[in-house]
Amino acid sequence: MSDIAKGILGGGWGLVVGWILPTLINVALFVALAPTVSGVSAGDLLSGAATPTVAALGAGVLVAGLVLAAVQNFLYRVLEGYTLWPGAAQGWGRRRQLRRKRLLTDRHDAMRLAAAEAAGQDVAEAIAPYRAHRRLSRYTRRIEGSAVAIGLAAERLRRYPIDDDQIAPTRLGNSIRRLEEYAWSRFGLDSQVLWSELVCLVDEQARKEESTARTNVDFFVCMLSGHVLLAGALAGLWLAGTLSGPVPLVAAGVLVVVARIWYSAAVRAVDSWDGAVRSMVNLGRGRLAEALGLVMPATLADERAMWQCVARLIRDPAEPGAASAVDAYRKALA
Secondary structure, eight states, X not given: OHHHHHHIIIIIHHHIIIIIHHHHHHHHHHHHHOHHHHSOOHHHHHHTOOOHHHHHHHHHHXXXXXXXHXXXXXXXXXXXXXXXXXXXXXXXXXXXXXXXXXXXXXXXXXXHHHHHHHTTOOOHHHHHHHHXXXXXXXXXXXXXXXXXXXXXXXXXXXXXXXSGGGOOSSHHHHXXXXXXXXXXXXXXXXXXTSHHHHHHHSOHHHHHHHHHXXXXXXXXXXXXXXXXXXXXXXXXXXXXXXXXXXXXXXXXXXXXXXXXXXXXXXXXXXXXXXXXXXXXXXXXXHHHHHHTTBOOOSSHHHHHHHHHHHHHHHHOTTSTTHHHHHHTTBOOOO
16 A cells, blocks of 8 residues: 555656546536436445445546546647647637737736836837827826736736747647747757656756646646536537436536636646746756766857757758767767
């Protein structure tokens, strides 16, 4: 038993909290809403009766949680706006998210200028276009330029990647994309290519923080996926005549609304995940260079050039000049 507990705490806790627990919640909701279909009543679950049906249901929850964890990349890609999204829908989503990013940028700039004006700075010429804009004029008022409002606007803006070419079709996709492109935009380091190496070299505490932050996002992704599937199942059973009355349809509608809330929670939960990945990159890239036998350059421009050479070598080692470009940064053998 102690070995099982150590295994859960050591590596399986993210699986339990991120995928099995939300699966259990969704299955419990299905039992409560469709007891005649599941063959188990809510009273059986609350009483803890060890009936064969309850035992089978528990095993089903475990298997379903493991299956969802195994296909998590698929679920994430759907919610990010890639998998199952037609090309036209992806293009529409990217344009929509780019307009949203630019609007958030303008709002943030307007509030910063309003705060500067309130502090006595001469920003009349810079703030005039924002005051004349129908949708941005309200953000030039003094109350909108407060430090709290500016901080919240900056927080929403940081959920987008810096490079407009990296914009994804959905809010969750952009929130995740900004942590994926952080190392590249700052240091030229392709963290997606060198992620396994980076994880092996950072401190245990940094790995735990990244795993915990990722688990929080997994929980919300699993909850909203389960809610959508449960809503579809209830609607399908109602259409098939297995369930009757307005309760199944009302419950399906409520589940869809709650799933939308879980989606927003997942977007916000990525903030902690982003912070953990950012610290791993900031603190671990020096160790990564040393482990790869490279000398960290003195300037940031040279460091960017080095990591880009390393990424090019890993992606296509047969590319002419890829190996010799990395040789310029390698340590001399003793």
